[in-house]
Amino acid sequence: MAxxxxxxxxxxxxxxxxxxxxxxxxxxxxxxxxxSPDPIYFQNMPYARIEERLKKNDLIILPIGSTEAHGPNxxxxxxxxxxxRMAEQxxxxxxxxxxxxxxxxxxxxxxxxxxxxxxxxxxxxxGMLKAMMAGFWNTGFRKMILLNGHGxxxxxxxAIHQFAKHFQVPGVFINLNWYHAIPDEFNTKDKxxxxxxxxxxxxxxxxxxxxxxxxxxxxxxxxxxxxxxxWMPDGHIDKAGNLLRRPIAWYGQVGCGPVEIxxxxxxxxxxxxxxxxxxxxxxxxxxxxxxxxxxEDIMEAFPVGKLPPADQLxxxxxxEIKAVTKKPLTKGWKSIYSLGYPF
Numbered sequence: 001m002a003x004x005x006x007x008x009x010x011x012x013x014x015x016x017x018x019x020x021x022x023x024x025x026x027x028x029x030x031x032x033x034x035x036s037p038d039p040i041y042f043q044n045m046p047y048a049r050i051e052e053r054l055k056k057n058d059l060i061i062l063p064i065g066s067t068e069a070h071g072p073n074x075x076x077x078x079x080x081x082x083x084x085r086m087a088e089q090x091x092x093x094x095x096x097x098x099x100x101x102x103x104x105x106x107x108x109x110x111x112x113x114x115x116x117x118x119x120x121x122x123x124x125x126x127g128m129l130k131a132m133m134a135g136f137w138n139t140g141f142r143k144m145i146l147l148n149g150h151g152x153x154x155x156x157x158x159a160i161h162q163f164a165k166h167f168q169v170p171g172v173f174i175n176l177n178w179y180h181a182i183p184d185e186f187n188t189k190d191k192x193x194x195x196x197x198x199x200x201x202x203x204x205x206x207x208x209x210x211x212x213x214x215x216x217x218x219x220x221x222x223x224x225x226x227x228x229x230x231w232m233p234d235g236h237i238d239k240a241g242n243l244l245r246r247p248i249a250w251y252g253q254v255g256c257g258p259v260e261i262x263x264x265x266x267x268x269x270x271x272x273x274x275x276x277x278x279x280x281x282x283x284x285x286x287x288x289x290x291x292x293x294x295x296e297d298i299m300e301a302f303p304v305g306k307l308p309p310a311d312q313l314x315x316x317x318x319x320e321i322k323a324v325t326k327k328p329l330t331k332g333w334k335s336i337y338s339l340g341y342p343f
Contacts, residue, residue, distance in 0.1 A: 018297070020293045021289065021293065023093065023288065023292060025089055025288050027277075027281050028211075028214075032085055033088045034084065040088060040091050040092065042098065042099050042100070042136075050097070050139075055304065057096050057097070059096040059144070059295060059299060060096060060098065060099055060136055060143070060144055062101075062132055062145065063087055063100075063147050063149065064083070064101070064129070064146055064147065065081075065082075065102060065103055066105035066107070066118070066150035067080075067104055068114075068116065068117045069260075069267035070201075070202035070267055070268070071266055071268035071272055072223070072224060072266065073219050073220055073224070074202055074210060074218055074267075074268075075214075075217040075218070076116045076117075078210050079149040080149055081149075081210070081217065082149040082213060083149035083178060085213040085214055086178065086284065086287060086291065087147055090295065093292055096295055097141065102128065102129070104120045105125060105152045106122050106152040107119045107120075108151065109254050110254075110257070110260055112261070114261050114265075116267065126158055126162065129146065129160075129163075130163045133163050134167070134337070137169065140327065142307055143302060145291075145294065145295070145298075146173070146176070151201075151240065151241075151251070153180070156175045157175055160175055162343075163343075169321065170307040170308045170309070170310040170313050172298055172308065174298075179240065179241035181287055181290045182283055182286045185282060185283030185286050186205060186241070196271070196274055197274065198243070199239060199241060200269045201268070202267055203270025204270055204274040204275050204279075205270075205279075205280075208277060208279040208280040210275075211275055211280070212277035212278075212281055212284055215277065220275065223268075223272045223275070225268070225274075226263075226266055228269050228270055230257035230258075231257060236248050237250060237252075237253060323338070324336055324339065
């Protein structure tokens with residue numbers, strides 16, 4: 001009986017159906033791994049171990065966070081910890097590596113002026129993302145998930161496309177926003193979900209996730225509530241993550257509502273006192289199940305050392321591509337920076 005031939009890397013049939021398996025996760029986690037010797041974070045491992053790890057899995061997760069006011073009860077690193085805590089458990093399961101997070105991010109206009117919120121200009125933020133991508137690609141991690149934990153999803157794709165246009169090297173570069181992967185998990189009670197209020201910022205939803213993932217950095221004894229408001233009828237402008245699928249994205253306007261420092265000096269937009277970690281466990285598990293499936297599907301489509309077909313992705317010469325895609329420091333290898341710097 002003839003055996004079915006496995007498709008070559010980059011030749012996998014496009015009709016493959018996404019399958020997401022359910023896994024058992026530790027919630028809440030027993031602390032984080034950012035200062036752990038466990039072989040998870042790139043910056044924490046001896047380089048010899050990194051090279052060994054690359055032989056088994058050459059996918060890296062780049063957590064993209066922010067430093068932002070989230071109310072008196074929450075830490076300013078909330079958006080960063082949301083993604084690192086979930087990425088850590090997934091990396092342990094699938095064997096990929098995580099980069100230490102980018103702690104400072106881009107912010108929309110209405111965040112300007114809030115104490116505790118560090119605004120990075122878009123050009124600087126995009127430049128930093130491209131520099132991270134180039135550096136990790138040059139090291140051998142040529143499959144990357146830019147895992148975003150903050151409301152900057154309208155900026156990150158620009159960095160990916162600018163990187164791709166400049167270097168034109170084969171690889172897998174994905175921007176994943178945790179709230180987009182599992183939209184149904186943010187439903188309010190009237191739609192079968194666990195929440196009384198829709199997801200906005202530092203509110204019932206986000207605080208519930210934070211309590212479930214890093215309770216040691218939260219203090220609900222000082223939590224406060226605010227009343228979200230705007231100057232247009234409710235229904236035009238979407239809220240966090242554009243999860244309500246309204247006509248205008250939350251970041252697609254200026255002037256339809258007040259800035260935070262004027263309307264919400266507390267740093268919370270909504271009812272953070274209603275937060276409960278139990279409300280978030282199902283959604284967190286669903287996201288980590290999805291991220292696991294994404295990592296596994298990337299590695300199945302492109303096993304270690306294999307990349308998408310360069311002749312279908314680049315207009316650079318075969319000679320250029322052959323040199324930069326060699327294993328770093330081997331004979332004939334050239335660094336990605338030989339293709340142009342600055343970028």
